[in-house]
Amino acid sequence: MSAPLLQARGLEIRFGGVVAADGVDLDVIEGENLAIIGPNGAGKTTFLNISTGYLKPLAGTVTFLGQDITRLPPRAITRLGIARAFQIPQLFLEQTVMENMMIAAAARSGETSGWRRLLDRPEREEMLRLLDSVGVAAFAERRAHELPEGQRKLVDIALALALKPRLLLMDEPTSGVASSEKMGVMDILVAALAREKVSSVFVEHDMDMVERYAHRVAVWSSGRIQTVGPPAQVLGDPEVRQRVIGI
Amino acid sequence: MQAPAQTSGSGLRLAIVLGLVALAAIVPILLPSWATLITLVAAKGVVVLGVIILLQAGQVSFGHAMYFAVGAYAVAFWGRHMGPGDLILYLLLGSAAATLFGAVIGLFVVRYREIFFGMLNLAFSMVLWSLLEKLYHYTNGADGIRVVRPTIAGIAFQPETFQYALLYVTLVIAVVASYVAQRYLDSPLGHMLRAIKSNETRLEYLGVSARRVLLIGYVLSAFLCGLGGALVAVAQQIATPEFGYWTKSGEFVFIAILGGSSSALGAFAGSAVFEIVRFYAAAKLANTWQLILGVVLIAIIMFAPNGLVGILNRNRRNAEARR
Amino acid sequence: MDSTIFILALLDGVSYAALVFLVSVGLSLIFSVLRIVNVAHGSLYAYGAYVAATLSLAVAPISPWLTFPALLVASVAVGVVVGGVMERFLLRPVYGREDVLQLLITFAVFMIMDNLQRLIWGVQPIFASTPLKLLPNVSVLGVSYTSYQVILLPAVALLTVLGLRYFLRHTLAGAVILAVTEDREAATAIGVDARRVFLVTFMIGASLAALGGALASPTTSLVPGMGADMIVLSFAVAATAGLGQIEGAAVTALMIGIARAFVIYLQPEFEVLVPYLIMVLVLLIRPMGLFGVDKVRKI
Ligand SMILES: Nc1ncnc2c1ncn2[C@@H]1O[C@H](COP(=O)(O)OP(=O)(O)O)[C@@H](O)[C@H]1O
Numbered sequence A: 001m002s003a004p005l006l007q008a009r010g011l012e013i014r015f016g017g018v019v020a021a022d023g024v025d026l027d028v029i030e031g032e033n034l035a036i037i038g039p040n041g042a043g044k045t046t047f048l049n050i051s052t053g054y055l056k057p058l059a060g061t062v063t064f065l066g067q068d069i070t071r072l073p074p075r076a077i078t079r080l081g082i083a084r085a086f087q088i089p090q091l092f093l094e095q096t097v098m099e100n101m102m103i104a105a106a107a108r109s110g111e112t113s114g115w116r117r118l119l120d121r122p123e124r125e126e127m128l129r130l131l132d133s134v135g136v137a138a139f140a141e142r143r144a145h146e147l148p149e150g151q152r153k154l155v156d157i158a159l160a161l162a163l164k165p166r167l168l169l170m171d172e173p174t175s176g177v178a179s180s181e182k183m184g185v186m187d188i189l190v191a192a193l194a195r196e197k198v199s200s201v202f203v204e205h206d207m208d209m210v211e212r213y214a215h216r217v218a219v220w221s222s223g224r225i226q227t228v229g230p231p232a233q234v235l236g237d238p239e240v241r242q243r244v245i246g247i
Numbered sequence B: 001m002q003a004p005a006q007t008s009g010s011g012l013r014l015a016i017v018l019g020l021v022a023l024a025a026i027v028p029i030l031l032p033s034w035a036t037l038i039t040l041v042a043a044k045g046v047v048v049l050g051v052i053i054l055l056q057a058g059q060v061s062f063g064h065a066m067y068f069a070v071g072a073y074a075v076a077f078w079g080r081h082m083g084p085g086d087l088i089l090y091l092l093l094g095s096a097a098a099t100l101f102g103a104v105i106g107l108f109v110v111r112y113r114e115i116f117f118g119m120l121n122l123a124f125s126m127v128l129w130s131l132l133e134k135l136y137h138y139t140n141g142a143d144g145i146r147v148v149r150p151t152i153a154g155i156a157f158q159p160e161t162f163q164y165a166l167l168y169v170t171l172v173i174a175v176v177a178s179y180v181a182q183r184y185l186d187s188p189l190g191h192m193l194r195a196i197k198s199n200e201t202r203l204e205y206l207g208v209s210a211r212r213v214l215l216i217g218y219v220l221s222a223f224l225c226g227l228g229g230a231l232v233a234v235a236q237q238i239a240t241p242e243f244g245y246w247t248k249s250g251e252f253v254f255i256a257i258l259g260g261s262s263s264a265l266g267a268f269a270g271s272a273v274f275e276i277v278r279f280y281a282a283a284k285l286a287n288t289w290q291l292i293l294g295v296v297l298i299a300i301i302m303f304a305p306n307g308l309v310g311i312l313n314r315n316r317r318n319a320e321a322r323r
Numbered sequence C: 001m002d003s004t005i006f007i008l009a010l011l012d013g014v015s016y017a018a019l020v021f022l023v024s025v026g027l028s029l030i031f032s033v034l035r036i037v038n039v040a041h042g043s044l045y046a047y048g049a050y051v052a053a054t055l056s057l058a059v060a061p062i063s064p065w066l067t068f069p070a071l072l073v074a075s076v077a078v079g080v081v082v083g084g085v086m087e088r089f090l091l092r093p094v095y096g097r098e099d100v101l102q103l104l105i106t107f108a109v110f111m112i113m114d115n116l117q118r119l120i121w122g123v124q125p126i127f128a129s130t131p132l133k134l135l136p137n138v139s140v141l142g143v144s145y146t147s148y149q150v151i152l153l154p155a156v157a158l159l160t161v162l163g164l165r166y167f168l169r170h171t172l173a174g175a176v177i178l179a180v181t182e183d184r185e186a187a188t189a190i191g192v193d194a195r196r197v198f199l200v201t202f203m204i205g206a207s208l209a210a211l212g213g214a215l216a217s218p219t220t221s222l223v224p225g226m227g228a229d230m231i232v233l234s235f236a237v238a239a240t241a242g243l244g245q246i247e248g249a250a251v252t253a254l255m256i257g258i259a260r261a262f263v264i265y266l267q268p269e270f271e272v273l274v275p276y277l278i279m280v281l282v283l284l285i286r287p288m289g290l291f292g293v294d295k296v297r298k299i
């Protein structure tokens, strides 16, 4: 195993009386898919918020590729190579899906000024292929607000992938996606990640998904990490099964 | 403004625009009293274009009359201190002054959104307005500063011909400004500007600085307001503090919504209806024109939320559906 | 500056602050519940003043003391009738539409009210100072001042602060309003009738603006444009305080009122500038206002 890509140390954050991160230490290793599991309100989304600079922790640090990113804003962290897909899809609802994607492409290229029309940029084909790979190419010309929730979720992931990140953080990527399609989506996603050599962290409630796609699992509970380890071992632990999965 | 319309739509749109411009150019030859009126329509349309750009980002400035006033006063101060100048110089001065102002104030206000954005703009504009009103020694206070008729490209016109020359210059500027604004909104920056309205968080998570995007839009809008302000000052031969009062800012937002804030055409359609209603109402119903405009505005919002251009599009769609 | 002028400026500032507070707290209340900036708020202030003056001039010949109830009647009448009509028939149809449309509706109402005001009351200044003259002067640290301005106005403002606090924190209706302010969806989900809350809140806010105008009417001449000036001033106070902050609005009004009064004595031409400069400075340092709180959007 190589050096950690992302490293969180001693993260702490509180909202009023709620402790959402209470000494969180976690490494994300280059090339892995790390699953985060845990009950609602455990602090999983909060961890992603801190790692991407949306929230500033009261204590602790996050380093990415050896650089301290704790105090950087989301846009700076994004430019360093961390992309994020959200629990609640974050799209430009009034624009078409293709326009959404092309904005991401323009942002990635850094060439955000200039006279050329957005839709005349050369990345159009690539973005269409990307949409196709997550199964939403048919919606390319529709405005994002017209899409059903599940499809929005997929576009949201495609937006993150369009940035060609080193690390992709996904917050419940398949919630909202019809259960019959979950497996197909994850298959494609994980294959794409491997092909593009993108590491990933994904929050997931479906233990079948975790077992199938994660290299390691971190178990969250009340702002703390209880266990980290390979899925077979962690999911087999009776205490985890009882307290986190509820069976 | 819409994503580039599909081929048939854009051809039709071009035809409509050309028709309207031709109409605006020809009507005053038959009706001389309309020359200045149409100049004002086109000049204010340029200002409203600036307001529409900010509306694309979901931001309503209740202070943009300040850039309108800056453009007008830049011209007036030049005339007062340096003697009569040329229209081209005036337009450069007015738009450059407003751009500079916009860049400085923009640095502050683009950190804010929605109501705070609107109010900070309002506050800055009220500061400017009170200075114009109170620094009597420099500004003549509420009386304003007269603007002497400039030459145009070095040629001194008689009053009767001047109003036509000014009209045609203004029409050309309006067409060019609309094209530039539309191209800007179709560009990556323009799309990112609209993205601020629907989801600034995602924009930041794409690695884009929303503040920078908004600042560029803001400065462009200040530029357009200043350009329009310089034109209006020349057309009306005066600049007064009232140019920068908050009700004037409200008027520009009003015109944007009246015409339809989703297209450049809307800026001019709104401006035309507004100025013509005001022109006739002020003559015939001097005491109630403001009331009438208020009622019109409410009716538009209630029954035609996409403005006059929206009504036009709806009729066209209905007509196509019948066919 | 000598001490007399100092005290005069202070008293001017306090009495003016009381009026501005009444108007801006109404604006702030409406904003925090309905999420609408009421551009016509200044017009409600002006109508409160004009109706109060008209009523006082009518009742003064019967008994000058009747002018006091006249001020109160005028404010409630304007607040309930004009405010009620505005909310029910103009704003209610546009809830849920784009913010700019809601804002412009109130701008249209401003235009209409401004015009009607000229038609009804003309453009000549109107004076109705009976209530001011009825109450004796008082001496404050050797400076004589009308008790109407230094006692009655601040007392009404203070009562309003306490009254609003009590109403919002200790009555059921107040709790319902707060619930809608906190989380409209959740409140509606547990059966709160948001539409009634909006109507009542708007009437209360409008009445406060009208009350400010009614109480101002004896102290100043009524002229066209008074509403247009007041709305921006009350915006400035409400935004500087932090929208939705009652006590904050009082403190801010006092700060701005006193600063303005001093500038009038020192450098009168910069009077109008003061509130906006304070607002700009405060918002640049604390974007949510002096007493406002920041919220993070959940993603
Ligand atoms: N911005 C915020 N403000 C207040 N409370 C928050 C905020 N973000 C998260 N919380 C609280 O922190 C806890 C953890 O939330 P979250 O990280 O979203 O949990 P999870 O994603 O594991 O379900 C919850 O109790 C939540 O209500």
Ligand SMILES: [Mg+2]
Residues within 6 Å of the ligand: A044, A045, A046, A087, A171
């Ligand atoms: Mg979560």
